[in-house]
Amino acid sequence: GAVVSQHPSRVICKSGTSVKIECRSLDFQATTMFWYRQFPKQSLMLMATSNEGSKATYEQGVEKDKFLINHASLTLSTLTVTSAHPEDSSFYICSAPGPSNYGYTFGSGTRLTVV
Amino acid sequence: QKEVEQNSGPLSVPEGAIASLNCTYSDRGSQSFFWYRQYSGKSPELIMSIYSNGDKEDGRFTAQLNKASQYVSLLIRDSQPSDSATYLCAVRDSGGGADGLTFGKGTHLIIQP
Numbered sequence: 381g382a383v384v385s386q387h388p389s390r391v392i393c394k395s396g397t398s399v400k401i402e403c404r405s406l407d408f409q410a411t412t413m414f415w416y417r418q419f420p421k422q423s424l425m426l427m428a429t430s431n432e433g434s435k436a437t438y439e440q441g442v443e444k445d446k447f448l449i450n451h452a453s454l455t456l457s458t459l460t461v462t463s464a465h466p467e468d469s470s471f472y473i474c475s476a477p478g479p480s481n482y483g484y485t486f487g488s489g490t491r492l493t494v495v
Numbered sequence: 496q497k498e499v500e501q502n503s504g505p506l507s508v509p510e511g512a513i514a515s516l517n518c519t520y521s522d523r524g525s526q527s528f529f530w531y532r533q534y535s536g537k538s539p540e541l542i543m544s545i546y547s548n549g550d551k552e553d554g555r556f557t558a559q560l561n562k563a564s565q566y567v568s569l570l571i572r573d574s575q576p577s578d579s580a581t582y583l584c585a586v587r588d589s590g591g592g593a594d595g596l597t598f599g600k601g602t603h604l605i606i607q608p
Contacts (some may be wrong), residue, residue, distance in 0.1 A: 416595075424583070424596075475595075483544070484529075486539055486540070488537070488538050489536075489537065491536070
């Protein structure tokens, strides 16, 4: 079946540093990648949508200069959390539509802890 | 603003019984509906998808959709302890793959052995 590989699975970083999260579609082309964030005991909240070859679109309230998204190819999308702060600590999950017309494939998630 | 509402639970069901999970959504334009299971610290995994009114069955799972009432449900028959997890209802409003999903907060299901 379709797989989206997400790395790293866990990362601990110091406040003020940047962290990059990668999502790769292994056996299908992902022209679109959705990035979600999930705080403890909360639901997944859509942060932004990346599209290969164009700028990402961000949901209301998400700072585009803080959460940099790059969709460099049909199989790779990255999310960089810049100048991370403890309140950015969360579970970040990527998801790509496909390969069927209606399904979504989720990455395994990245647990970010900012100390 | 699109909203998806679920009872957060916990919902406790004896092993072997039927677990019934409910979800309502606010956007009448919603076209696609999904149930995901999420274990603690893990990514969601798809249980069922449903697109038209009525019932859809897959093994021990049955999804029910009523667009007029803006209501989606998931029934789990012969509940097993391994079914204990948080179940997320998710909705998409377009017919294609261009939109992200709107998730409910999830229902925490506990199957008691």
